[in-house]
Amino acid sequence: MKDVDAHLDPGDVIEVAGVNGAGKSTLLRLLAGLTQPSSGTITERPAVVGFAPDRFPMEQPFTVTSYLRHMSRVRGGARWEPWAERLGMAHLLGLRLGELSKGSAHKVGLTQALMCDPGLLILDEPFAGLDADTREALPSIVTELSEGGAIVVVSDHQGGLRHLPSIRHWTVVDGRVKEGTVGQRATVRVDLPADEVRSFIARMRDEGYRVHDIVTEEQP
């Protein structure tokens, strides 16, 4: 990586794109703290980092449950069960890691990354091999974490988060990071009947948009 100068704010969602070998994985490893920069610094990284690799290491002698229990203890007793349920893993819990399909193993990787309530979540190709339900659930999970103040960095060839309104787009080219302007934010004020507010908010959140303050006004 060369000449990388970037600032991430709480709540930022970054989509990292680039051709194979451009340096996306290196950038993710640098952000995660797995690789130290040979020059320059990365400062004020959130204390709790979640990382889901593009290939989950399946060659381990554990069932899904025992693996997640161990990782939960390593994380100080983080609760993994709600995430496993949300990612549709109930039928996988008794299986050995080596028996999982690529997509199922990917869900285990996502669960271990999400269980710790991360301040920085790094997802490497999170949509690869996922079933349709989980592909649909992932953008709203990312949006929730972002609204909670987490920084989410996603390397994604498939554009699964592209429709999120708040997303910032980074492109890695020959080890340099370029930021697109597509991800600039805009706030829209919507006027609608009060009895439709709940369903409207739910619909907007389901579609990955952030909903801020709600103001109720009397119509003249």
Add this chain to the structure above:
Amino acid sequence: MIALTVFRVAAYIRSHRVYQALLFMLVLVAIVYGSRAPKGAETSVLTDAVVLAIPILAWSSRSLLDTEPDQQRALSEISVGGWLRELGAGLLAALVTSLVLVALTLGWGLALGVSAAPAPGEFAAILALSGIAALAGVVFGALTSRVILRSPAISIIALLLGFLAMLVLSASPLYWLTIPLVSWMKSANSAELTARLPELAAISLTWCLLGLACYAWLRRTRP
């Protein structure tokens, strides 16, 4: 870090790799304690067994560290909060396993390999050497583990030749240039083990700590 240590030991046991080390240890004790040592030779026999166990302890430590896939090492490092903690958890898991294996060797020897228990002072010295042997095995295993030596063939050759080199060098007047294994055995054989323990332990611990520092330094560039 303790939770990660437990995770590493659990993976080692559940992968069944631990049985390789147990099998090697069984062969060793069967050979060393094949016939019960006569009275007066107990310190020498027990010390010999501890020294000869070191390559098995190194093998066990290497296997334990190699059980964790590279990508899982990255996940563990992030989960536990840094590479030093991940490194510490791996070494601690290897040390715990080595201590159990060396305790089994000693226990077998005391029960079936000697005619009388050694004197308390000599037994304390044997216990101290057992602890150092476990640490030496961990250091040797760590320095030949996959994260340092990617090729399994080179790793095994390095482990075996390294132990042989250590034996040869420690039999020479330059014994202080390595962990002085042959000096341990000679001292036990000539009833000087207790008297020479401070010197031998100091040299051994120094080399073990240097080895650990070397491993930690190499790991900085081998995530």
